Amino acid sequence: MLAAVAExxxxxxxxxxxxxxxxxxxxxxxxxxxxxxxxxxxxxxSERALSWARKLARRRARQIDALGGRDDD
Structure with a gap:
């Protein structure tokens, strides 16, 4: 697990x-x-800011994944 600042x-x-x-x-x-x-x-x-950042990252990952689907090759 990354330290908060590294994350x-x-x-x-x-x-x-x-x-x-x-x-x-x-x-x-x-x-x-x-x-x-x-x-x-x-x-x-802050734990709140880290939690928000994680949510932003997950949301962006879902958006990117939806653009082209998964390439499992």
Whole structure:
């Protein structure tokens, strides 16, 4: 299992690309400075924000999967 900050990064970067900190902050209801504090180790990732990020990732995965179905080859 990833540490919370590593999980936030692992979710944010592929979902949002280079501006992931600002976009993720917006979607989980946090200020971009708070996300930067998480990344620097200055503050802990809240359980609520991590839960929202996980939900966003699962939703995006379902959307992508629905576009082309599964390729089990």
């Amino acid at each position: 936030i990064r692992a979710i944010g970067e592929p979902l949002y690309g280079t501006r992931w900190t600002a976009e993720l902050a917006w979607d989980v209801g946090k200020d971009t400075r708070q996300v930067r504090r998480w990344l620097s180790g200055e503050a802990a990732v």
